[in-house]
Amino acid sequence: MNKSKPSWVFYTSVTAILSLMAFSLFFQEFSTSFFKTGQSIITNNFGWFYVLSVTIIVISVIYLGFSRLGEIKLGLDHSQPEYKNFSWFAMLFSAGMGIGLMFFGVAEPLMHYLNPPTGDAKTIQAAKQAMNITFFHWGLSAWAIYAIIAIILAFFSFRHNLPLTLRSAFYPLIGDRIYGKFGDMIDVFAVVATLFGVATSLGYGVIQANAGFNYIFGVSISTTTQMILIAIFTLLATASAVSGIGRGIKILSNINMIMAVALLIFILLTGNTIYLVQSLVQNTGNYISTFITNTFNLYAYDKQNEVWLGGWTLFYWAWWLAWSPFVGLFIAKISKGRTIREFIIGVLLVPTGFTFMWMTFFGNSAIKIVQTYPKLAQMVNSDVSLSLYMFLEKFPASGIISVLATVMIIIFFVTSADSASTVLNMLCSNGNDKTALWQKIFWGLSIGVVAMVLMLNDGLAGLQAMTIIFAFPFTIALMVAIYGLFKALKIDFAKKNTQIFNPAPISQNSKSWQERLRDIIYLPEQTTAQSFVKTVVAPVFFEIKTEFKKNGLNSKIITDKANHKIHIVVALKDESDFLYGIKLVEREKPSYASKDDSYYRAEVFLKEGGQNYDVFGWAKQTLINDIVEQYRKHMQFLHIVR
Structure with missing residues (x-):
């Protein structure tokens, strides 16, 4: 760095x-008198302001601690x-x-x-x-x-x-x-x-x-x-x-x-x-x-x-x-x-x-x-x-x-x-x-x-x-x-409320329940996860990008191979841009799994950070539905704060 x-x-x-x-050193007596006079003026004439300000601070902190705003993280959602x-x-x-x-x-x-x-x-x-x-x-x-x-x-x-x-x-x-x-x-x-x-x-x-x-x-x-x-x-x-x-x-x-x-x-x-x-x-x-x-x-x-x-x-x-x-x-x-x-x-x-x-x-x-x-x-x-x-x-x-x-x-x-x-x-x-x-x-x-x-x-x-x-x-x-x-x-x-996770939206073209269950049980290695991103995620992003372009919206796909990330950003001019990405995250395997120590999850992240859900194995149409749903939630958020 x-x-x-x-x-x-x-x-x-x-x-x-x-x-x-x-x-303070060369004019010691004068500076001490000068600063102390200033302190006296402030405390004598604006003591009420200090008292009122500290009261507002205490009330604000207590409200933040016990209101719904207290659920927000000081950092991205996954931090x-x-x-x-x-x-x-x-x-x-x-x-x-x-x-x-x-x-x-x-x-x-x-x-x-x-x-x-x-x-x-x-x-x-x-x-x-x-x-x-x-x-x-x-x-x-x-x-x-x-x-x-x-x-x-x-x-x-x-x-x-x-x-x-x-x-x-x-x-x-x-x-x-x-x-x-x-x-x-x-x-x-x-x-x-x-x-x-x-x-x-x-x-x-x-x-x-x-x-x-x-x-x-x-x-x-x-x-x-x-x-x-x-x-x-x-x-x-x-x-x-x-x-x-x-x-x-x-x-x-x-x-x-x-x-x-x-x-x-x-x-x-x-x-x-x-x-x-x-x-x-x-x-x-x-x-x-x-x-x-x-x-x-x-x-x-x-x-x-x-x-x-x-x-x-x-x-x-x-x-x-x-x-x-x-x-x-x-x-x-x-x-x-x-x-x-x-x-x-x-x-x-x-x-x-x-x-x-x-x-x-x-x-x-x-x-x-x-x-x-x-x-x-x-x-x-x-x-x-x-x-x-x-x-x-x-x-x-x-x-x-x-x-x-x-x-x-x-x-x-x-x-x-x-x-x-x-x-x-x-x-x-x-x-x-x-x-x-x-x-x-x-x-x-x-x-x-x-x-x-x-x-x-x-x-x-x-x-x-x-x-x-x-x-x-x-x-x-x-x-x-x-x-x-x-x-x-x-x-x-307001934005957090519009992004409540709805796991794996089902579509008519989705896999059978047996296939979906097998994808959930399976814990992929890095090469398998990368193949999923290359053969499923990337084509879906390009298809989504094409559709946004047809509807007059500019978007771009950014690939970060070093960090195993790919995401699409939709520019909304003066509004907050929409971002949807997939990142391969290495996780420790549970004790019941095979001999390898770790596996990879294809986790979704938005502009606010990681959302802690895995889309590995999702069918193309299911992934498209998830992106569309997250975009709908983003539009709802913009409507609320506009």
């Missing part, structure tokens, strides 16, 4: 990144998932929130418990409210944002052959202009937002890793140590990215998922088990019962809490939206072949359920501990990065568990940087991940270099604010893209 060369998107993105870094469920869950979780849960699993519930938005601190009500807020910030809303972007990208890329980059999300909005400079600028925006967003988050991950090494080995907490750690972790991430998703990210994600589950079970069993299980059930119930109220709560009648809202909920919504191009594209990349319903159950419910367990077991345990161990509360207020390790002191074998936690943080760093460099590489190569080796290495190292420079010059705060600002125009465009997605899905579903 030809390697994709650096594009205009690549060079423009690099220029934009260098310019923003120069602006199958590339990764098994466990690896899939592990990869999307590692890319989406791994570092965040390690950093905030103890800290955020305690922050809300010690400083609640309403009511008194350190009370039972404050504890309930703290867990409810934490669930709300890390629950369905966050994963729904990731899911809707991934669905849009996967649907248009894998089912309609558009590039697997952010530009394809806007195909319903701008059509073929996604292939021009407008589409290029969308991908440049995604590259810049992804690089700075990931670099900022990984900066916080390194701070916590440094805290872990300090706690376990006495390594000093310093900028020099953090620079060394970033360099080491970045090299590991780059090596993983070069090895490919199927090896690096997959293997590391599986390892980290196993360790995360083990740590979760350890906290549950060595802590107050009954209390934690009860808390999980009650926290989940409170989350469900207050979800609508929390979703629309802008503290319009309580202006004193507007600052809290902007610093927490609106910040989270903007941050998830800013991260969604990166995480959404990566999730789309690993989700080809799944139905929308299967995808939403996997992306929305499984990670949310795991997150709820994590936040409950760590958060509720921390709240219990802080009631008799105030030093933990002091640490949360002074150094969040050390709060996890101080929390683990209260559990058996805390030294070993602290080492495990640090290893998890490192792997989460590596998998996040790895998946980010993969996404950046694809964005700059029109969705192609088969690029030159140096290009993969470039993006892997760039993430680490940017994180180092920003931390060295205390540029994290300003760039974090810049990332939030980027989320605002993106959210506006995303609302339009969601409308376009629903429109395209309904058209696809």
